[in-house]
Structures are given as structure tokens and as C-alpha cells.
Amino acid sequence: MFESLTDKLSSALRNLRGVGQLTEANMAAALQEVRTALLGADVHFKVAREFVERVQSQCVGQEVLKGVAPGQQVVKIIHDELVRLLGEGSAALSPARPLKVLMVGLHGSGKTTTTAKLGKLLRKRGYNTPFAVACDVYRPAAIDQLEILAKQEDIGFYADRVSKDVPAIAAAGLAAALAANADLILFDTAGRLQIDHDLIEEVKKLSARIQPDEVLLVADGALGQEAVNVAKAFHDALALTGLILTKLDGDARGGAALSIKSITGVPIKFVGTGEKTGEFDTFYPDRLASRILGMGDVVSLVEKAQENIDQKEAERMAEKMRKADFNLEDFLAQMQQVKKLGSMQSIMGMMPGMSGMQVPEGAEKQMARTEAIIQSMTIQERRKPELLNGNRRKRIADGSGTKIAEVNALMKQFQQMQQMMKMMKGGGAKKMMRQLEAMKGKGRFPGM
């Protein structure tokens, strides 16, 4: 999501490469570029200025390290400063049980969807009985939306479709949740402007009634300079305990994250990275800083894989690959595992050096077609692809709505894969590893 910022920072610092030492003069031009890049990425004006000042004071007068280009050194300083700014370490939730969470924010920031996502995620992390209370009595059908999502994720639900007394609804919802032995109680509230006095008073009363353990501001990751005003006003009114950034699967540069964190000091706790209820994760400032600088987010990818992929199945698959005993059934299973990780674009975003790349047009579609082709084969054919003669291929193409040429192409690709596995099984593995090493050597920031 920070791709554009990364691009701008690297071009701003390109001029610094190959310069003998850091002087105020050669820094000034580059830092001006950094400031412009930050402003262009919607970082708040004051935050950007302070950030640049701090980086400058750290850079100028510093010994230029031997063997490291000054540009790289500056990237490192910016990286460290970003990690510091975004808040080191990850922000944990209150240990209270039941955990009462109040969700607040502007209109359309994604509170209702996020409420369901949070319930789903926390269930995986040890809360057994999540419960949602619908407190948005203003937006038409908001209650229905939460009810549908809660049902979908098997989350307890309370609503009052008659009353407009929001604090009373919340209190009744709390009682209902406690009666249901809920250990996680999520209160979804109406979107409100931070300057709407009446509605802010209303949510303050609600908060006083239920005494939440967490008050989370749900904010659109693409927010502009306004992010600071919003976060500040909500923080003053409700003493926020955390922030959830949504819609980070878009290409918003996300400067809002930087601004809100540095102005309010409220930790960013979760990020929404897609429309599916599973596309939601804990926020890790160090990873985000790495992503900002185009260093990828491998840790997130690995953790996501651990949560979604069956360990035994993965080991069985690896064993099969080693023995080069890998048939189309395994290929299909593997593809389905990968799909659980999220969209190809979101996976790509986490790969080092690939964050700026777009998944080629139609790649997701291609994967679906491949799936359809394999699913149109009999179990026997999947296990023994050599059975596939012309007639069978025609049947498969018809069954999957594809062309014989596509079936042929898939089979050819599969044969190549098998050959590669056989090569690895034989002595070829070492040679391949060497090739991979050579490729890795071209990474972006070898100095870090």
C-alpha cells in the first residue's frame, strides 16, 4: 500500500548514492524531496515537517560508515525513525474477560464489517464466544448488515429495532451478552462526524454506560490530512485505546497511519486488507515500516500461512515434491491452500521487492480456469495424468468450459513441473540453489 511512497523515497535518495559524505547541503535537497513525498502520501503537514527535521538532525554530522553508501545509510535512518514513529512492538488488547470493545468512527470507514472481522479473528485467538451489539440506529439497514455478518460468522447478536435510545440499547445488549456467557462483546456504533456535538455526546454516554475495555477508532487508510482532526477529536471525547486502519488492500499510501499515530500516540492495533472477513490482521509497525521502504512483509505472509494452512498437509506435500511423486490432485490441493491466503495481489504485496508490482491482468481468472480443468478430470486421471488421450482431453475441455488447447497447455506446464522436481530429486538441486542465490544477490538494500 505504500508503494508510491517507496518509489518517491528511493528516487529522492538516488541522488545521495555515490556521494562521499553527508553534508547539510547535499542532505537538504534530498530531505526536501522526502518531505514532498510524505506530503504527497497524505502525511499530515506538521508530522512531515517534524519527521524531516528529526531525520536531518540524525544524519548531518554523522560519520559516513565505511562500505555503505550514504543513501543506504539515510534509508536506514528513515526506516528506524518510521518504526519509532509507528510505535515499536505490537499493541496488545486488554486482558479483561469478557472483553468489551467499542467501535467508533466516521461514516463509511468500515465499522460494521470490521466488527464482524474482529470477532472472527479474535475467535482464532482464544475468545470462544464473541457477541455483537448493534448500536447504529441511524443508517438504514445497518442493523440488518451486522445481523447478517454475525450470523455468517456464528457470532452472538443483539439489536433493538424499535428504540432510538442508544445508551439504553447498549446496556441491554451488554446484559444479553453476559447472559449468553460471551467473552468478547463488540459494540458497533453509527458513523459520526467528530464535530457533530450531539452524536459525540451520545457515544460518550454509551461509553459511560458500558465501560468498554477497548475503544477502537476505525479509520479509512486513505484518509487525507483530516485524519489528524478526526483522531484527535475522538480521542479527546472517548480516550481511544487503539486504531484500526481499513481498506489497506487498495493502493492508498497510508500517510494517515503515520499522522494519527504520531499526533495522538494511540497505537494502531489492526488492519483490514480485503473484503473477505478473513482479510484482517494485527498491526505490526516494524513490518509496515519495512513495507514502506519496499523491503517486503515476509513475516506477515508466514503467519498468515500458519493460520490458514494445515501443517500436516503441507508436510505431506513437501514429501511428495521431494520424491517427485506429485500428481494433479496434489496440484489442485496446493492451489486451494494458496487461495486461503487471500488474493494474489495481497500476497504479492507482502513479498520482498514485489510490493509495487501488479498481479498480471487475468491471473486470478487463469487460476480459476486451471482449477476448473482439473476438477473436470476423474480421480484416476488426476492421479495418472498420462491417461489423458485426445478424447479425454476433449471431454475435460467441454466439462470445464475451456478449449482443448488450454488443457494441453496446462498438461505441458505440469510436465515441466514434474521434470523440475525430478531434477531436484537427482543431483540438480544444488545447481538450482546456486541460481536462486545469484538472483537474491540483486536485492534492493544490501546494506541493511
Add this chain to the structure above:
Amino acid sequence: MFGLFKKFKSGLAKTVAAIAAKTHGLFGGRKIDAASLEELEEALYTADFGVETTAEILKEIKEAYRQDPGLQGKQAAELGAAVLRRVLAGSEGVLAGGARPPGALGSENAPGGRVPPSNPTVIALIGVNGSGKTTTSAKLGWLLKQDGRGVTLAACDTFRAAAVEQLKSWATRLDLEIVASHTGADSAAVAFDAWQAAKARHRDFLIVDTAGRLHTKSNLMDELAKIRRVLQKNDPTAPHHAWLVVDGSLGSNSIEQARVFHKSFGLTGLVVTKLDGTSRGGAIVGIWRELRLPIYFLGLGEQPEDLQPFNAANYARAVFGLDD
């Protein structure tokens, strides 16, 4: 409905207060100096005008200050508003046969002008999640109805849970005609049926509410293309308007949104929502600069009448806190 203009000013009045507070009365009787120029720069950036427009406004004011060191704040504000007006020249969207008093109809070459009167003018509202498409559909329907037009709403957001119910409930509240199916239904089929219904009842406008989608998801962008194809089976010139609904509190990413939606769907204009907060929606200037997409309406509040025709001169004056 022609009293709407007053509302426009009072909606942006908060904006005026905010930017005036930022500049510590810079635009009052005070004389410009180096410090106030810096304050001005900050105020412009925090209005989301972006690097280019901010630089342009600053350059003109600085130049004037260089020539006349006695330059007053008020004059600087006039200069700023003039730059903004110049940048925004031609950016006012005009809905032919729509929500404007007859005298203000403007160019008859507007996209709506070529529609045969027998077919409804189709307006498709598209945008990212949470930008306010459903609410805008309802408000726009109400506005056109107040203007004596026949309107049908098409509930084509069949993806988000309860989005159909949301639009239905607006339709009931505002007494608007709606064609809807259920969540999970084929949105293009809903659009098709709604067009047929609007045609049969001789409605002037069909407003198509679509599901929110991030512009980075190409499969969802394909769904939009399908809605267009299906509408064109009824009327090859539809949709006559494809407006991107932009959240006014977003920053520079709204330019990227507009760029991608425009490339894949061919936008004809913008509606900017949620400008009743303290955000000044400066990003729309960036969108106009780059894509030349006219701005049709601004959302200035939660009431149906809070959807207002965009007026560049008013916007520029409001931003710089100038009275008429």
C-alpha cells in the same frame, strides 16, 4: 429547491471557520509577512490541495508580495481564490434536463443532452467502499424528484450485506420508486430489470447504485463492465453518466481511485461526499487537474437536501473565507 444555494454556504461555513482558524486571521486586515506565508502553506496542505496546487497558489501570492510588500491578507485571499477559480474553470458538471434552474442549464452538449427523450437518462454511481454511493443515490433521486422528474432507483449493490435494504429503506422514506432483488443476486440483471421498469413507466432518470469496490480489484471492475454491457442492450447510449462518488475526507488516493475507475469504466463526472466535516475536499482539485472530470454535486450533510450542485466560484470563495 432553488433555496439550495444558501445551504451550500452554510455547509461550507464550517470549512471557512476551520481554514481561517488555521491561518490566525491571515486573511483578515493583517499585512502579509514571512511567517504568515508559512501558515498559508500549512493551511493549503492541510486542505488536501496537494503539492501542485499548493505550490501554484503560493507562487502567485509570493510574487504579489514581492512586488508589493504592503500586501494585505484579504488581497492574498482574493489571489488564492482567483487561482483556484482558474484551476477549476470548466469543472462544474451540468445535468441537462436535471437539477438546475432552467436559466442555469448551460451547455446543451453535456452528455445528457443527446439522449432520446423516450429513454430514461441513466446515471451510474460507482466508487470505493464506504464513499457514500447508496446514500447519494437516494439523495439524488429525491433532488430530481423535487425538480419534477420521474426517477427510478436500481439497487445494484447486491454484494454488501443489507445494502439492498438500506436503499429500500431510503426509497420508502423519500417515497421513491425502486427496483431491487436480494443480496447475492446478479447486479447486471437488476440493472436490466430496473431499466425496463423505468422505460415502461416513462421515467426521466434511472439511478444505478453499485457495490463499493476498491479500484485495485480487477475482477470487481469487470462486474461494472457487465452492468454497462447489459444496460446497453436496452439503450446503446447508456449509461449517460458514470459518476465516481468520492469521500471528501480522503487524501491524494482519491486521485488514484479516479484515474483507475476512469480508465476501466470511463467516468463522466464526480460527486464529492462528506464535506460537512472539517475536511475541505481539496483532492478534487487534483482530480480535476489530471482527469478533467466535471464535479456535479457535493454532499454537505445527512439530509436529502444536503446534496448540492457544485459551484467552483463558491467553493473557491468558501475555502478562502471570502464573503460576497
